[in-house]
Structure formats: structure tokens, C-alpha cells
Amino acid sequence: MAMEFLRPATWDEALAAKAEHPGALPISGGTDVMVEINFDATRPEYLLDLTRIEELTDWSADGERLRIGAGVTYTSLIADLADRLPGLAMASRTVGSPQIRNRGTVAGNLGSASPAGDAHPPLLADDAVVEAHSARGVRHIPITEFYTGVKRNALEPDELIAAVLVPPADGPQQFAKIGTRNAMVISVTAFGLALHPSTGTVGAAFGSAAPTPRRATKAEQFLAAELTESGRWDSRAELDPAAVTRFGALVAEAATPIDDVRGTADYRTHALSVMARRTLVWAWTDYRRKRVRTCA
Amino acid sequence: MSTPTRTEQNLGADIAGGVGESPLRPDGTLKVTGEFAYSSDLWLTGMLWGATLRSPHPSARIRSIDITEAVRTDGVYAVLTHDDVPGDNLYGLEHADQPVLAGDVIRYQGEAVAIVAADHPETARRAVNKIVVDYEVHEPLTDPEQAVFDSTAPALHEGGNVLRHLPIRRGDPDATADVVVHGEYEVGMQDQAFLGPESGLAVPADDGGIDLYIATQWLHVDQKQLCRVLGMPANKVRLSLAGVGGAFGAREDLSMQAHACLLALQTGRPVKMMYSREESFFGHVHRHPAKMRYEHGATRDGKLVYVKAQIILDGGAYASSTPAVVANAATLGVGPYKVRNVSVDCYGVYTNNPPCGAMRGFGAVQAAFGYESQMDKLADALDMDPVEVRTRNALHEGATMPTGQVVDSAAPVEELLERVKAMPLPPEPNASDLDGYDLRLLPGGVSNTTHGEGVRRGVGYAIGIKNVCFSEGFDDYSTARVTLKVNGGDAVATVYTAAAEVGQGLVTVQQQIARTELGVEQVVIQPADTGVGSGGSTSASRQTYVTGGAVKAACEQVRARVLRQAAKHLDLPASQLRLHAGKIVSADEAVVAAVVDVLGGETITETVTWRHRPTHPLDENGQGNAHVQYAFAAHRAIVDVDVELGLVRVVQLDCAQDVGKAMNPDAVVGQIHGGSAQGLGLAVMEEIQVSGGMVRNPSFTDYLIPTILDMPPMQVDVLELADPNAPYGLRGVGEPPTISSTPAIVAAIRHATGADLTRVPVQPHHITGTP
Structure with a gap:
């Protein structure tokens, strides 16, 4: 079976091509798609190359959010947006090797929707929104509704990811990932945390510990309530160690991991609780020192 | 010229770039x-590409093979099965027991069943997928202990499942001691993970013979096996070495050599074969996984009285070099120590797991993890320094090995240990300064899992012994x-x-x-x-x-x-x-x-x-002058372990090794760095995970090898104690650093964590204690 290679020059052409060939597989950096193709794990009838569409590689301020084009690489994101999106930048730094980061994109992570994608926990913790386009129009998909199963997402067959919309950090953010090597490693499990002092809320999410990337909602609610009721958002007083432990336990409770070639379910659950506790302490330490701007 | 002429007395400087210097490599x-140009870069106009159909099952009987659809594919020039092998359909380094293309029996997942030549690699791969094989799937034999001891287990080869049992008996079998330590240890299946995949180009010649351009470790042993398979004399089967991208033992056996030659002879066209990374994991032998039981008896002042050991090496489906690996594990099984009473039983067995054979360290690696773990355990039991307990028992020139062989050149075991111990230590981590952290220097590395929390430092020592050159009477x-x-x-x-x-x-x-x-x-x-x-x-x-x-x-x-x-x-x-x-x-x-x-x-x-000087076979008690030369390296590992997450960073890995004569000092240090890194990989990350005979991680995504952030700086001390029997006094360099690196790192992790750690590679959950 032949594979057609579509090279639209404009975004409208790309959307038209996707409408005409809903099975077309979009490709940008190719760091995931090409691996799948080389392994013969996927054989789409059409590959839809998006690299000629220059505007996809732009990011911009879009109202209260930053709009990150689908072609923005991890390397650009780290270079340009680390101050405004520290959690996503931290996760981006752990993606593959420099060569992979030079080509790979956050939108690619979303398209693949692997539970092990490094960008997912910070996107969940930041309340990101996926901007999906089709010839029919524009749809904004809240990130919590985006992941629908193992390597499945909420895109319609004729939709392409145009951008991901992420609010700039209003508080400290952290990301931690377990790998059995000290660099260039796929996650055994990963955790993203974002404190939102402007709204008194908390974002906490993990990867590789459930069929999809997932928010630890109870942990988020517990911590937000704890910080609000104790007045700590304002007092910036030290955290109650019991609350830190409880937060870690609630994150672990939200996970439903499996045993696989990269690690055991029990270890993943345990590691999530440790990462949740540690990242919370780091984030709170930053907050107490007011090292993080509070743009409310 | 007939009259001697006196000229100036100035003889001029020595020629630069001689022995003992480090000239630039020509390559x-x-x-x-x-x-x-590596073997994967070989190219000839009009060449075809070969591809291999491999069994998805570890144990099966082939009922039928239907190649009809594959042959019909446009661009396909040949589809061959076992029926098309002109000579013997068997190969192997010493024991020819492995089919070039499986006949009726499948003994491991990945066994070659059929081969295709086509005008494009992708076409060849597609045609492979159109071959229909009817398998009668059997329950695989995957437990090496069962292969040794369960006589009701199915025999995978004529003669049973024990490929070699080598006992070593010396001294009093009933010796007793004041202090006794027991241990059971396991070594996982390590891969050589060379970066240049198996590849080569077979070119049919006008004389009816074949010219094969190939990345291999031994042209003539390939040639010998190919002659048998192709039914041709040696003058018709000519091999040239193509650029080799690493070997580490994995190119000692045939991979695609016979397949490419068969396809080229069939089609009359040059045929290139090149494995993908995934196929490479199925296309070569691996390091033998080992299960080891050790018992060490010692006096209260730390002198070894006896060592008993049982070592079971899983050879997988075919013999490869298993008998020689067994010999190394057995004869070197107590390590570089003087022990009067020794009883070692080493078994190499057939199972339906992936075939295992040569890898850097070759049996000595597995044994060293066992005996060095035991020496640490003995030190603990005696409340003695781990270096002290080793030096008290250190082998030396003139001492007798458990085989009865007298060590007749330098054996600076004590000196090597003392040298690594005396090397400067890295600065202690400053745990109170959580702001001053550099992620790259912490366990978990750039993945940002700790800023110092849970991190404990440990120090570990190990020393290893390796035979150099081929042994046991081999005409080497x-x-x-x-x-x-x-x-x-x-x-x-x-x-x-x-x-x-x-x-x-x-x-x-x-x-x-x-x-x-x-x-x-x-x-x-x-x-x-x-x-x-x-x-x-x-x-x-x-x-x-x-x-x-x-x-x-x-x-x-x-x-x-x-x-x-x-x-x-x-x-x-x-x-x-x-x-x-x-x-x-x-x-x-x-x-x-x-x-x-x-x-x-x-x-x-x-x-x-x-x-080199002759060696001799071992007798029924494992006695004999089987080895040419012994080589030694010692390591000290310093690790930081995140004890809550079970993540490890090796902070420093120091090595002292005697090389007899540093023929090329830069290359010697390079070998020590590389060998130590490969030992680090086995200690903390490298394992082909096999379950039910199936490989679970045949990729570099999930088979991890150390990166530059995992491999720390080394202090290397090279001794040059000449061996009078060897050219220039040199001693083989490549393997010893791989042997002691692993147990030194594991000892350091034990020191940091207090965990038992009886299996390598050490995984995070072994340290955290979570199941």
C-alpha cells in the first residue's frame, strides 16, 4: 500500500486536506510518527506534513493565555517561555535528547496522547486548552477532556491541533519525572504541580500511572482548601508537614498504574507520592521567597 | 656500499608513534x-536487499511454510527456506547446533525461518510478512534450574539440556569454618548494544564463489561455518572485513552472513542485509543470565577456608560459546583469592530463552558479582573493612588457583585494591545547601526528582580476575x-x-x-x-x-x-x-x-x-593449566542514592589495572573507561527483560545504556608489571574493567542504603523495597 505525502502550503490547505482525507496523519517533528512508521506499527494512507506552514511555529499572547503554535519545538519553548511557563519548560527539558527537542513539539505529544508524554502533566496542572481547527471551524477543548484513552484523544477525524493555550504561571510550578537513567529517558512516572495563588487553586497531574495522563483532583482540592483555610496563600507560612504527606498520599491514590517493562505499579504509586511531596515543598519554598511573580 | 663508512654518531631520534606511545588512530x-564507512554503508549498484522472517514463538513446531504470496510480490527476487540450504543447515562456533533457517523446530523467539531478497528493503520486509507459517505452539522451557535438575523437562537438543557441567574440586570437601556466609545472586541478561547493527554485503563471483563484506570479530570462523552451510571450499568463500561499529562479543557468532550469501548465490546479484535496532536484539547472542549460590567459610581473622558455589548459566536455545563461558565462570568462580578448599559446580544449559554467548567479561562478569558480593558479606559478618578482607586473601604471583594452576606472572591484587582505596575522594555532598544543587550531579539527573532530599552516599570496592586469550588447549x-x-x-x-x-x-x-x-x-x-x-x-x-x-x-x-x-x-x-x-x-x-x-x-x-604458549584441558575435577594469562582490575565506586526513590547516580568510578605494558596508553585508558561504563550499565540499568521466552524491551527506548550524565569521571591508575611470557610483557586490557565495575557499584549502593541487593541490574524498587 502506497503512502501519500501531502504538503499543504497554508493552514487552509491543511484543513482542506484533513477534511478530504480524515485518516491523514499529521506530522511535524516526526519524533514519534516516524518511529511508528519505521516499526511498521502505523501505516497511514496519507501523511500530512505541516512543516511548510510557518505560522504554526509562532507563539503569542492571546488574551489571558499564551498561544503556543502546534509547530513550536521544545527547544523554542524552553528558550522563549521558561519564565512564563516554568512547569512546561521543566518538562520540556526532560524530553529525549537535544536533537529530539529540536524537532519535537507539545502538539505532537498531544496528538500521540501517550500516557508517558512529558508535556501532559504540566498542561493538566495549568488548565491548558487545545485549540482544534477544522474546515468546519474552531473548537476549544479543555485539557481535562482531551485525553480519552491510551493513545487516544478528543480530536475529530477532520481536526488538526492549531495551538495549545496555556495561562502564564501565576505562581510556582514544578515538574519531576522518574527514569532509570539520568538523562534521555522515557518516564516511569511523572508529576506536574502548579500553584495558582491568584485563584487559590492547585493543579496537580501525573503521567504513566493510568491509561491517560490524569489530574489528581482530590489532592488538588485538599491542598487548595488547606492553603486557603489556613491563610497560607497570604501568610506564606511554612507548610504543615502533615498536609504535605496527605497531599502525596492523595496524589498516589489517584493513580491506577500497571506493572510493565519500565517499572512496577507499586513503585509508580510510591514514587508519585514522593514526587508530589517534594515538588510541593520546592514550589512552596519559591512562593515563600516570593521568587515567583504573582500576576493576578 | 661495499665499504663501511663511518658517519656521524648521531643516530637520530626514535621513530615516533611506536610501542608505548599514543599516536593518532588511522581511523x-x-x-x-x-x-x-561502516558495514551498514556498503553499497553496490544493482544490489538487492535481504530481510528475515523470524519466529514469534519461543517454542514451536513448524507444520508448513507457504511462500506463494511472498514470491508473487513485485520486486521480490528470492524467497528461501531451510530446503534451499545447499550444505549443512547447521552452524555454531564449536557445536554446530543452530539451523541457518529453522527446519521443523523453533527453539527461541526470533529464530530465522525464511529469507527474502528484493529490490528495496521495504519490499523485502513486506514480502517477509506475506510468508505464512503454520506453527504448532509449545510451552517453552524457560527456567534454567529446571533445565539442569528436572529430568522430566523436554530435551531441547539431543543429549539433554545440560550443555556443559564443569566441576572444580580442590582440597577438603568437608572443610568447616568459624564464620560462614551464604548468598544467592542473579545476573540479568545484558546486551552488547553495539551501535552499528549487523550488516554486510554478499557479492556472487564469476567463479561461482562468493565475496562477503562483513562486520565480524573473526573472519575465518565465519568462513569455516559458511563453507559448511554453502557446501563450498574455502577458496570460494572469501570474506573481507567491513567497518565494524562495535562488537563486545556479539559478532562472534554468525548473524546475517549465511543468509546474505544464500540470497546472493540464488539471485546472482549482490545482496545487502542490515538489521534494524529491534532486529539486532534478536539477531545476536547476549550475556548469559546467571543464578548463583555461594557459601564462603572463613576464620575469625578473615582468612578464607573454603568456597562452595553453584553457578547456572542460561545459554538459551543454542550452544554458541556457552561451554567456554562455563569454563571461565567455573575456573574464575572464587575470584582473585587464595582458597585451599574449593567446590564449584558450573552449568551451562539449553532453554527456550534467547541464545547467549560471548560478551565482554565472558563468564567472569557473572561470577564476580557473586564472589564480590560474598566478600562484602563476609566483611560485614566479621565487622571488617571490605578492602581488608580482600587483601588478607589476595592472590599473588606464585599462588595456586582452584584449578591447580600456579599464577606465574604478576598478580597485584593487594596493590590494585590499595591503590584505588588511596585515590582522592570526591567532595561530600552538601545536603544543607538545597539551593546550590546541580541536577546533573544528583540521582535522577535532569528529570528533577531530588534537590538533595533522601540522598545518601556510599562507597564500594571490588576486584576481578579474567583469563586472557583462548583456554583449555584451544589452538589459539x-x-x-x-x-x-x-x-x-x-x-x-x-x-x-x-x-x-x-x-x-x-x-x-x-x-x-x-x-x-x-x-x-x-x-x-x-x-x-x-x-x-x-x-x-x-x-x-x-x-x-x-x-x-x-x-x-x-x-x-x-x-x-x-x-x-x-x-x-x-x-x-x-x-x-x-x-x-x-x-x-x-x-x-x-x-x-x-x-x-x-x-x-x-x-x-x-x-x-x-x-601463545599452550594451554591444557581441565580434568574431571576441573584441574589443569587451562589459562594463558590472568588479568586484574580493581574498582572503587562512589554513589549517591536517593533512598526514597531508589535512583542512583554514580559520582565517581575509579580503577586500577595492571596491563603489563601500556602499548598505547590512551587506548588503554579508553578501554578502562569503556569497560567500566559497560559494567555500570549492568549494575544499574542494562537488562534484556525476558518473560516466557519473549523479549519485552527490544529497543533503545527500553533497553537503557548509560549516557554521559550516568558515567562519572574516573581516576585511572595503570600498572605495568611485565608478564615475561607475553609480547612486550603486555597483559590483555579490554575485559577486566567490565568485571569489577558492576560489583563495586552495587557494593556502594548497599553501603548507602543498607539494602541486600542480590540481583543486577539494581532497579529502583529493589532499593525502595516497594514490590
């Missing part, structure tokens, strides 16, 4: 700049042809061997030897091929010893002829002449002629087949 610049030799002639006014030496340069630097060493022996600067290394006698295998840390020895001997013969010729011209006794830096020098240190003038238009060629 170095090309490799660094990416221009070196190498052949070198050295030519000297004048070219463009300069004397130029050419060295021609069939010895495989696999990245270790043999070509450089050959040049150095020729420069030193012949006093010429220009040394051309001819491409290795089967046009000259065997160079033996690039394994067992033997090439500098054996091929180096052959080159040296051939150079000596060439030199003798030059001197005889000069003597004739000069009318002086040859015994009073010597060769120095392109000059003939007399007994009274006068330059009496130039080599170029002596040579004139003549070409002097000498071919030498060189053998």
Missing part, C-alpha cells in the same frame, strides 16, 4: 567526523604478513592480517609494533580479509597479545633479513648489526647504512603464524 578522524594463533620495501624514497612497511578491528584500536597497535620493530615511520595496514591466515577472534582480550605477537614476530623476521642483507653488502657479521630509525647501526654504534639503500628495489615479505 580516528574519519570516525569522529562521521565519514568512516594469529597470522601476520609483513612487507618492507622502498616507496617514494622511504621505507614503507605493510602489515596484513585477518584480525578484526572492531573499534578497540588494533590497527593502531599493529602500526606501532611495526614502527618499533622495523624502525620505519610509514606503516600501511592492509584491509583484513581471508586472503591471509586466521588472526583468531577479536575477543578474550587477546588481539594485542596474539595478533600483536604475530606482527612482532613477522617484523623480527623481516628485520633479520634486512640485517643479513646489510651484512652481506657491508661484509660484517649480521649479529653485530641492528636497525634503528631507518638506519643500520653497527656494534660500535655507528650508522653503517640506510635501510632504503639496503632494500634498494627489493621487497621483503615474511608471514608468521604465531601461537
Whole structure:
């Protein structure tokens, strides 16, 4: 079976091509798609190359959010947006090797929707929104509704990811990932945390510990309530160690991991609780020192 | 020329780039700049591409193979099965027990069943998928202990599942001791993970024979097996070494060699085969997984009284080099220690797991994890320093091995340990300064899992022993042809061997030897091929010893002829002449002629087949002078462990090794760095995970090898205690650093965590205690 290679020059052409060939597989950096193709794990009838569409590689301020084009690489994101999106930048730094980061994109992570994608926990913790386009129009998909199963997402067959919309950090953010090597490693499990002092809320999410990337909602609610009721958002007083432990336990409770070639379910659950506790302490330490701007 | 002329007494400097120096590698610049042609870069116009159909089952019977649809595919030139093998459908290094293409029995997942040649690699791969094989799937035998002890287990080969049982018995079998420590240890299946995948190009020749360009470790053992498979004499099966991208033992067995030749002979076209990374994991043998039980008895002052051990090595589906791996694990099974009473039983067995064979360290790696873990356990039981308990029992020159062999050259076990112990320690981590952290220096690395929390430091020591060269009476030799002639006014030496340069630097060493022996600067290394006698295998840390020895001997013969010729011209006794830096020098240190003038238009060629001193088989009690030479390296590992997450960073890895003579000091240190890194990989990350005979992680996504952030800086101390039996006094270098690196790192992790850690690679959940 032949594979057609579509090279639209404009975004409208790309959307038209996707409408005409809903099975077309979009490709940008190719760091995931090409691996799948080389392994013969996927054989789409059409590959839809998006690299000629220059505007996809732009990011911009879009109202209260930053709009990150689908072609923005991890390397650009780290270079340009680390101050405004520290959690996503931290996760981006752990993606593959420099060569992979030079080509790979956050939108690619979303398209693949692997539970092990490094960008997912910070996107969940930041309340990101996926901007999906089709010839029919524009749809904004809240990130919590985006992941629908193992390597499945909420895109319609004729939709392409145009951008991901992420609010700039209003508080400290952290990301931690377990790998059995000290660099260039796929996650055994990963955790993203974002404190939102402007709204008194908390974002906490993990990867590789459930069929999809997932928010630890109870942990988020517990911590937000704890910080609000104790007045700590304002007092910036030290955290109650019991609350830190409880937060870690609630994150672990939200996970439903499996045993696989990269690690055991029990270890993943345990590691999530440790990462949740540690990242919370780091984030709170930053907050107490007011090292993080509070743009409310 | 007939009259001796006295010239100035200035003999000139030695020729640069000789033995003991570190000249640039002839292949170095090309490799660094990416221009070196590896076997995967081979190309001929009109060549076809081969692909292999492999069994998805570890144990099955083939009922039928239907190639109809594959043959019909456009662009396909040949589809071959076991019926198409003209000679014996069997190969193997010592025991020919492995089918080139499976006949009716499948013994491991990935076993080759059929091969296809097509005009495009993708077409070949598609055609492979159209071959229909009807398998009767069987329950695989995957437990090596069952293979040894359960007589009701299905026999995977005629003669049963125990491929070799080697007992070593010395001293009193009933010896008792005040202090006894027991341990059970496991070593996982490590992969050589060379970066250049299996590849080669087979070209049918006009004489009906075949020319194969191939990345291998031993051209002549490939040739011997191919002759049998192809049913052709050696003069029709000619092999040339293509660029080799690493080997580490994995290229000792055939992979695609026979397949490419069969397809080329069938189609009359050149056929290239190149494995993908995934296929490579199924296309070569791995390091034997080991299950080991040890019992060490000692006096209260830490002197070993006895060692008992049972070592079971899982050879997988076919023999490969398992019998020799068994010999190493058994004969070196108590380590570099003096023990009067020894009882070791080592088994190499057949299972339906992936075939295992040669990998750097070759049986000595597995045993070292066992005996060094035991020495630490003994130190704990005695409340003694781990270095102290080792030095109290250290082997030395003149001591007797458990095989009865007396160690007859330097065995600086105590000195190596003392040297690594005395090396400066890295600064202690400053746990209170959580702001001053550098993620790259912490366990978990750039993944940001700790800023110092939970991190504890540990220090561990280990020492290993390895035999150098082939053992047990093997006729181990190498052949070198050295030519000297004048070219463009300069004397130029050419060295021609069939010895495989696999990245270790043999070509450089050959040049150095020729420069030193012949006093010429220009040394051309001819491409290795089967046009000259065997160079033996690039394994067992033997090439500098054996091929180096052959080159040296051939150079000596060439030199003798030059001197005889000069003597004739000069009318002086040859015994009073010597060769120095392109000059003939007399007994009274006068330059009496130039080599170029002596040579004139003549070409002097000498071919030498060189053998190291003989070794001998082991008797029924494992007694005998089985080994040529012993080599030793010691490591000290310093690790930081995140005890809550079970993540490890090796902070420093220091090594002291005796190399007899550092033929090329830079290359020696490179071998020590690389070997230590490979041992680090086995300690903390490298394992082919096999479940039910199925490989679960055949990719570099999930088979992890150390990166530059995992491999720490090393302090390396190289000793040069000459072995009088070896050329230049040298001692094989490549393997010892792989052996002691692993147990030293695990000892350090135990020291940091208090965890037992009886299995390598150590995984995070072994440290955290979560299941």
C-alpha cells in the first residue's frame, strides 16, 4: 500500500486536506510518527506534513493565555517561555535528547496522547486548552477532556491541533519525572504541580500511572482548601508537614498504574507520592521567597 | 656500499608513534567526523536487499511454510527456506547446533525461518510478512534450574539440556569454618548494544564463489561455518572485513552472513542485509543470565577456608560459546583469592530463552558479582573493612588457583585494591545547601526528582580476575604478513592480517609494533580479509597479545633479513648489526647504512603464524593449566542514592589495572573507561527483560545504556608489571574493567542504603523495597 505525502502550503490547505482525507496523519517533528512508521506499527494512507506552514511555529499572547503554535519545538519553548511557563519548560527539558527537542513539539505529544508524554502533566496542572481547527471551524477543548484513552484523544477525524493555550504561571510550578537513567529517558512516572495563588487553586497531574495522563483532583482540592483555610496563600507560612504527606498520599491514590517493562505499579504509586511531596515543598519554598511573580 | 663508512654518531631520534606511545588512530578522524564507512554503508549498484522472517514463538513446531504470496510480490527476487540450504543447515562456533533457517523446530523467539531478497528493503520486509507459517505452539522451557535438575523437562537438543557441567574440586570437601556466609545472586541478561547493527554485503563471483563484506570479530570462523552451510571450499568463500561499529562479543557468532550469501548465490546479484535496532536484539547472542549460590567459610581473622558455589548459566536455545563461558565462570568462580578448599559446580544449559554467548567479561562478569558480593558479606559478618578482607586473601604471583594452576606472572591484587582505596575522594555532598544543587550531579539527573532530599552516599570496592586469550588447549594463533620495501624514497612497511578491528584500536597497535620493530615511520595496514591466515577472534582480550605477537614476530623476521642483507653488502657479521630509525647501526654504534639503500628495489615479505604458549584441558575435577594469562582490575565506586526513590547516580568510578605494558596508553585508558561504563550499565540499568521466552524491551527506548550524565569521571591508575611470557610483557586490557565495575557499584549502593541487593541490574524498587 502506497503512502501519500501531502504538503499543504497554508493552514487552509491543511484543513482542506484533513477534511478530504480524515485518516491523514499529521506530522511535524516526526519524533514519534516516524518511529511508528519505521516499526511498521502505523501505516497511514496519507501523511500530512505541516512543516511548510510557518505560522504554526509562532507563539503569542492571546488574551489571558499564551498561544503556543502546534509547530513550536521544545527547544523554542524552553528558550522563549521558561519564565512564563516554568512547569512546561521543566518538562520540556526532560524530553529525549537535544536533537529530539529540536524537532519535537507539545502538539505532537498531544496528538500521540501517550500516557508517558512529558508535556501532559504540566498542561493538566495549568488548565491548558487545545485549540482544534477544522474546515468546519474552531473548537476549544479543555485539557481535562482531551485525553480519552491510551493513545487516544478528543480530536475529530477532520481536526488538526492549531495551538495549545496555556495561562502564564501565576505562581510556582514544578515538574519531576522518574527514569532509570539520568538523562534521555522515557518516564516511569511523572508529576506536574502548579500553584495558582491568584485563584487559590492547585493543579496537580501525573503521567504513566493510568491509561491517560490524569489530574489528581482530590489532592488538588485538599491542598487548595488547606492553603486557603489556613491563610497560607497570604501568610506564606511554612507548610504543615502533615498536609504535605496527605497531599502525596492523595496524589498516589489517584493513580491506577500497571506493572510493565519500565517499572512496577507499586513503585509508580510510591514514587508519585514522593514526587508530589517534594515538588510541593520546592514550589512552596519559591512562593515563600516570593521568587515567583504573582500576576493576578 | 661495499665499504663501511663511518658517519656521524648521531643516530637520530626514535621513530615516533611506536610501542608505548599514543599516536593518532588511522581511523580516528574519519570516525569522529562521521565519514568512516561502516558495514551498514556498503553499497553496490544493482544490489538487492535481504530481510528475515523470524519466529514469534519461543517454542514451536513448524507444520508448513507457504511462500506463494511472498514470491508473487513485485520486486521480490528470492524467497528461501531451510530446503534451499545447499550444505549443512547447521552452524555454531564449536557445536554446530543452530539451523541457518529453522527446519521443523523453533527453539527461541526470533529464530530465522525464511529469507527474502528484493529490490528495496521495504519490499523485502513486506514480502517477509506475506510468508505464512503454520506453527504448532509449545510451552517453552524457560527456567534454567529446571533445565539442569528436572529430568522430566523436554530435551531441547539431543543429549539433554545440560550443555556443559564443569566441576572444580580442590582440597577438603568437608572443610568447616568459624564464620560462614551464604548468598544467592542473579545476573540479568545484558546486551552488547553495539551501535552499528549487523550488516554486510554478499557479492556472487564469476567463479561461482562468493565475496562477503562483513562486520565480524573473526573472519575465518565465519568462513569455516559458511563453507559448511554453502557446501563450498574455502577458496570460494572469501570474506573481507567491513567497518565494524562495535562488537563486545556479539559478532562472534554468525548473524546475517549465511543468509546474505544464500540470497546472493540464488539471485546472482549482490545482496545487502542490515538489521534494524529491534532486529539486532534478536539477531545476536547476549550475556548469559546467571543464578548463583555461594557459601564462603572463613576464620575469625578473615582468612578464607573454603568456597562452595553453584553457578547456572542460561545459554538459551543454542550452544554458541556457552561451554567456554562455563569454563571461565567455573575456573574464575572464587575470584582473585587464595582458597585451599574449593567446590564449584558450573552449568551451562539449553532453554527456550534467547541464545547467549560471548560478551565482554565472558563468564567472569557473572561470577564476580557473586564472589564480590560474598566478600562484602563476609566483611560485614566479621565487622571488617571490605578492602581488608580482600587483601588478607589476595592472590599473588606464585599462588595456586582452584584449578591447580600456579599464577606465574604478576598478580597485584593487594596493590590494585590499595591503590584505588588511596585515590582522592570526591567532595561530600552538601545536603544543607538545597539551593546550590546541580541536577546533573544528583540521582535522577535532569528529570528533577531530588534537590538533595533522601540522598545518601556510599562507597564500594571490588576486584576481578579474567583469563586472557583462548583456554583449555584451544589452538589459539594469529597470522601476520609483513612487507618492507622502498616507496617514494622511504621505507614503507605493510602489515596484513585477518584480525578484526572492531573499534578497540588494533590497527593502531599493529602500526606501532611495526614502527618499533622495523624502525620505519610509514606503516600501511592492509584491509583484513581471508586472503591471509586466521588472526583468531577479536575477543578474550587477546588481539594485542596474539595478533600483536604475530606482527612482532613477522617484523623480527623481516628485520633479520634486512640485517643479513646489510651484512652481506657491508661484509660484517649480521649479529653485530641492528636497525634503528631507518638506519643500520653497527656494534660500535655507528650508522653503517640506510635501510632504503639496503632494500634498494627489493621487497621483503615474511608471514608468521604465531601461537601463545599452550594451554591444557581441565580434568574431571576441573584441574589443569587451562589459562594463558590472568588479568586484574580493581574498582572503587562512589554513589549517591536517593533512598526514597531508589535512583542512583554514580559520582565517581575509579580503577586500577595492571596491563603489563601500556602499548598505547590512551587506548588503554579508553578501554578502562569503556569497560567500566559497560559494567555500570549492568549494575544499574542494562537488562534484556525476558518473560516466557519473549523479549519485552527490544529497543533503545527500553533497553537503557548509560549516557554521559550516568558515567562519572574516573581516576585511572595503570600498572605495568611485565608478564615475561607475553609480547612486550603486555597483559590483555579490554575485559577486566567490565568485571569489577558492576560489583563495586552495587557494593556502594548497599553501603548507602543498607539494602541486600542480590540481583543486577539494581532497579529502583529493589532499593525502595516497594514490590
